[in-house]
Amino acid sequence: DSVGDATSSRRSGSPSSPPTADVQQKIDVNPPKGTRDFPPEEMRLRNWLFQNFREVSRLFGFEEVDFPVLESEALFIRKAGEEIRDQLYCFEDRGNRRVALRPELTPSLARLVIQKGKSVSLPLKWFTVGQCWRYERMTRGRRREHYQWNMDIVGVSGVTAEAELIYAIVMFFKRLGITELDVGFKVSSRKVLQEILRCYNIPENLFGNVCIIIDKMGKIALDDVKRELKSTGMSDEAVGQLLEVLSIKSLAKLEEILGSSGEAVADLKQLFSFAEKTGYSEWIQFDASVVRGLAYYTGIVFEGFDREGKLRAICGGGRYDKLLSTFGGDDIPACGFGFGDAIIVELLKEKGLLPELSFQVENIVCSLDPDLQGAAALVASILRGKGQSVDLVLESKPLKWVFKRAAKINACRLILVGTSEWQRSMVAVKILSTGEQYETKLDELD
Numbered sequence: 001d002s003v004g005d006a007t008s009s010r011r012s013g014s015p016s017s018p019p020t021a022d023v024q025q026k027i028d029v030n031p032p033k034g035t036r037d038f039p040p041e042e043m044r045l046r047n048w049l050f051q052n053f054r055e056v057s058r059l060f061g062f063e064e065v066d067f068p069v070l071e072s073e074a075l076f077i078r079k080a081g082e083e084i085r086d087q088l089y090c091f092e093d094r095g096n097r098r099v100a101l102r103p104e105l106t107p108s109l110a111r112l113v114i115q116k117g118k119s120v121s122l123p124l125k126w127f128t129v130g131q132c133w134r135y136e137r138m139t140r141g142r143r144r145e146h147y148q149w150n151m152d153i154v155g156v157s158g159v160t161a162e163a164e165l166i167y168a169i170v171m172f173f174k175r176l177g178i179t180e181l182d183v184g185f186k187v188s189s190r191k192v193l194q195e196i197l198r199c200y201n202i203p204e205n206l207f208g209n210v211c212i213i214i215d216k217m218g219k220i221a222l223d224d225v226k227r228e229l230k231s232t233g234m235s236d237e238a239v240g241q242l243l244e245v246l247s248i249k250s251l252a253k254l255e256e257i258l259g260s261s262g263e264a265v266a267d268l269k270q271l272f273s274f275a276e277k278t279g280y281s282e283w284i285q286f287d288a289s290v291v292r293g294l295a296y297y298t299g300i301v302f303e304g305f306d307r308e309g310k311l312r313a314i315c316g317g318g319r320y321d322k323l324l325s326t327f328g329g330d331d332i333p334a335c336g337f338g339f340g341d342a343i344i345v346e347l348l349k350e351k352g353l354l355p356e357l358s359f360q361v362e363n364i365v366c367s368l369d370p371d372l373q374g375a376a377a378l379v380a381s382i383l384r385g386k387g388q389s390v391d392l393v394l395e396s397k398p399l400k401w402v403f404k405r406a407a408k409i410n411a412c413r414l415i416l417v418g419t420s421e422w423q424r425s426m427v428a429v430k431i432l433s434t435g436e437q438y439e440t441k442l443d444e445l446d
C-alpha cells in the first residue's frame with residue numbers, strides 16, 4: 001500500500017502542533033510507479049530464471065554482452081507508429097542531449113556490432129539479460145520496467161539461424177518443465193505481407209506501418225484495423241485480400257495463394273523442415289497473422305504463446321536484415337528474440353512450476369564471550385577461506401537468540417567459540433539438522 005502524501009498526514013507531534021523540525025517526514029518507501037523491488041525471495045526467483053537464461057545461452061555457444069540502460073533517443077526513433085515509440089521513456093539530460101531508457105535491446109546490439117565493425121568475425125552469437133523501460137500512463141497500471149533475455153545471431157542469412165533461436169527457447173521451456181502441451185510458437189514471415197502488398201502495389205516505405213497496424217489485430221477492433229490500413233492508402237480490395245491471407249493457418253494454403261516460387265513460402269518450409277529434423281515441430285505452427293509489433297523485422301517472425309490463451313505473448317522475435325544498414329552500418333543479416341521476465345513467471349505459477357528456493361548458510365559462528373569476538377571472526381575467515389558461507393554473529397547475543405537466527409537463515413552448523421574450548425584451540429560444533437555436537441581443533445575444522 002502506498003504511503004500517504006507526507007504533507008497531508010501528520011506522523012508526529014500532537015494533532016494541533018506541526019511536526020517538529022527534527023522529525024523526518026516519512027519518505028514514500030514504495031519504488032517508483034511501475035517499477036519493482038527485488039527483496040530476497042523475489043531476487044532468488046529472478047536469479048533462478050536468469051541462471052536458466054544464461055545456461056541455455058551457454059549451451060548454444062552464445063557470448064554475453066551488455067549495453068547502457070540509457071541510450072541516445074535517436075536509436076529508437078522510428079516512424080512506423082510503434083507502441084514502443086509512443087511509450088519511450090525519454091528526456092533531455094543536463095547536457096541538453098535527447099536520451100532514453102532503452103525500451104528494447106536490439107538497437108543497442110546493432111549499434112555495438114557497427115561500432116565493432118571488422119574487429120568482430122561473423123557470425124556473432126550474442127546474448128544479454130537487461131532491464132528495459134517504457135513510460136506508460138499509469139491509468140493502465142502496467143509495469144514500466146521488465147528484464148528481457150535476448151539472443152541474437154548476426155551474419156547468417158539462412159533460416160537455420162531462426163531455427164536455432166526457436167530451439168534455444170524450446171530448451172529453456174523444457175528446463176523449466178514447460179512442454180509443448182503448455183506453450184507453442186506461432187511462426188510466420190513478413191515476406192508474406194511483402195508479397196501481398198507488392199501484388200497491390202503498396203509502396204515499400206509503408207511496409208513497416210502496415211505491419212504495426214496488423215500487429216494490433218486482436219488488440220483493437222477489426223474495423224479500426226481496417227480503417228488504419230485504409231489510412232495508409234490501401235484500397236478496400238487490398239485490405240480485404242490482406243486480411244484474408246492473414247487468416248491462413250496452413251503452409252499448404254499459403255502456397256496455394258502465394259505460389260511456390262516466393263521467398264516467404266521457401267523460408268517457412270525450410271524452417272518447418274529444420275524443426276522436424278531437430279525434433280521440435282510439435283512446438284511450432286504456421287500462423288500468417290503473426291507480424292510482431294516492431295517495424296524492423298524483415299523475414300521470419302515468431303512468438304511464444306500459452307495454449308490456454310490466458311496470457312499475453314511470452315516471447316517474440318524474428319529476422320531484421322535491414323536494421324544495421326538503417327543505422328549506417330553494413331548490410332548485415334541478423335535475427336534475434338526477446339523474452340520478458342514477467343509473463344513467464346505468471347505461466348510458471350499457472351502450471352505450478354515455481355521452484356522452491358530457500359536461503360541457506362553453511363555455518364553460523366558466534367562467541368558467547370565478548371572478549372572472543374575476534375576469535376570468532378578468525379574462525380569465520382578460516383571457514384570462508386575454505387569456500388564455506390558463514391553468518392558471523394556480530395554482537396554479543398544469548399545462545400537462544402543464536403539458535404533462533406540459525407533456524408531463520410537455515411544454517412547447517414553452529415560453531416561456538418567458547419572460553420574453555422578456545423584455551424585448548426578448540427571450537428564447539430553443532431550439526432543443526434541432527435543435534436549432533438562435538439569439539440574440534442581449529443585446524444581440523446573443515
Ligand SMILES: Nc1ccc(Br)nc1
Binds near residue numbers: 104145
Ligand atoms: N518494451 C517494454 C519495456 C518495458 C516493459 Br514493462 N514492457 C515493454
